[in-house]
Amino acid sequence: MTIKILNAIIAVVGGVLGAIVLYWLLNKLAELLPGRWEDRVKPYLFLLPAVAAISLYLIYPAIQTLIYSFANKNSTAFVGFDNYTSLLKSQNFQNTLFNTLLWIIIVPAAVIVVGLLIATLADRLGPRGEKLSKTLIFLPMAIGAVSAGAIWKFVYAVRPPGQNQIGLFNGIFTGLGGDPVNWLQLSTLRFNSLLLMVMLLWMQAGFAMVLLSAAIKGVPTETLEAARLDGAAEGTIFFRIVVPQIRTTLITVFITVLIGVLKTFDIVYVMTNGRSKTNVIAVDFFNQLFTNRNNGNAAAIVVMLLIIMIPVLVFQVRQFRAEEAAR
Template sequence: MDWLLEADSTAHKLALMVVAVLAFVVVMGVILFAVDKPKRVPTWVIVAGFIGPALLLVTVGLVYPALNTLWLSLKSADGSTFVGLDNYAQVFTTDGLQLVLRNTVLWVVLVPLISTAFGLVYAYLVDRTRFESLAKALIFLPMAISGVAAGLIWRFVYEYRPDQPGIEQIGLLNQLLVWLGLDPYQFLLHQPWNTFFLIVVMIWINAGFAMTVLSASIKAISDDIVEAARLDGASSFQMFRSVTVPSIRPALVVVLTTVAISTLKVFDIVYVMTGGQFGTSVVASEFYSQSFRQFNQGLGAALAVLLFVLVIPIIVYNVRQMRMAEEVR
């Protein structure tokens, strides 16, 4: 079977694919046979047949890499020496890495709040309007674009050319500045504003997700509640503040936490637009840089573990809020 592992030709690759398909058929056949003959096969065998492959894949694909990353974070750059918590201390004490942490905090605070607020207001304003479908489709379209594509689009929007005779601006924003009689600006170069210009891209992508989820929640509000508020003489703003927002609170929590988790892992936008340079690096991009550019395995693993730890509280809070919402129902 060693020749299958050395799939360096088309025939070998096809053979490997056939073996994999046959293995899948055999495993599924055994499972179906066990289910079809429950009296002849012990229950634990059936349970193991269904759960065993999934547990094996989870162990190999998630548990082992997580434990290995945790162990690497306690070792030196080349992974040869045990250094304890030195890598974590370096993350919180080095000026460059402190900037990375500050940038990450800015992303996690601004992107969920602004995306959710924009999505909520937009969903409320276009709800039951004549062009509701078209208006929602326009905001949802960026969700269909990958982070890499969005980064490339906005990189052209921010594109800067020197302000010299004969040189035209191809960036949309800088061309607008020129039309207004202002000098072009290097949006992706000057700190700390370049970080905020990158954050705009993430907000642009996630606003459609927030709008879609919150719009569905708004439509699910009972008509009796809405009619009662109107009979009491509530204005549109009072309806929004006292009826709409409290009624969709569980959906707001889900949107905020989901966007926060995706923001913590942001890498593609930063990598495509600035490569993490000019003070724009975040934890995910710095993890990549340390691990695969500077080959500092210990520090890169420490950043990966830190990212994992930051995600856990958000997930726990999200699960608790969902359970509370189910109990209320």
């Protein structure tokens, strides 16, 4: 145990010192070059370590994964589109895709609605009440998905009829006279998936609230006053005046939550591991890789995930360029 701590300290000190020495050397190297060349080469030397890390950890593996997706389970022979066709034909994977689609449709919208509701309400409280309520709602962001799993297991837990219920939902439900329900196995209308989505909503609503609340505070008071003088109702003011002015932030929150949703792994893995029709694409990837030991299928699944993300990626890049042009 002390060895581990020592190793960590060595890693940090060595890593930081190593980086400093590396940049110093790169800089010295550039200064050896004749005048003009020094300025030409130096930017690339400053970028080199970061770009190397990104290439090694993201770009090269992404290309490699694309290649694996056309190969068999041990990546020893090419099989063409077999991984894709067999996945898309399988009932299980169709089910997984359908669930992922539900997550995409429901969660970002729900997070925005709840975040906006809380932001609007908290804005009407006094400073102390506002700060307290916002902190309480923001806090689940710091709690990781696995800890959230431990927390919510106690909400959804079930005991056989006749025994005392220890889960909050069943405690309330049986208290009202119902029979205990195994919530996480209740796949009718994908109710169990909805319950997992509630967990993500619980974790992310605070994030939406913080950004949206800041944006709402930025709406000029004059426009609100003018509308009030004209006799507009509060609802009209909100939808016709506030919402258009915080549009950019709404889009940002939507995109960010959407990206988070597509990568959702831990919640589903911890709570159900995809059983009872709750599987999503990121969990399926993990199980193909480790339970089925099938590199080909796993790679094909991530490539499909990547394809689903292309519209988001294009949007993101365009948004960035528009921002840069406005600078």
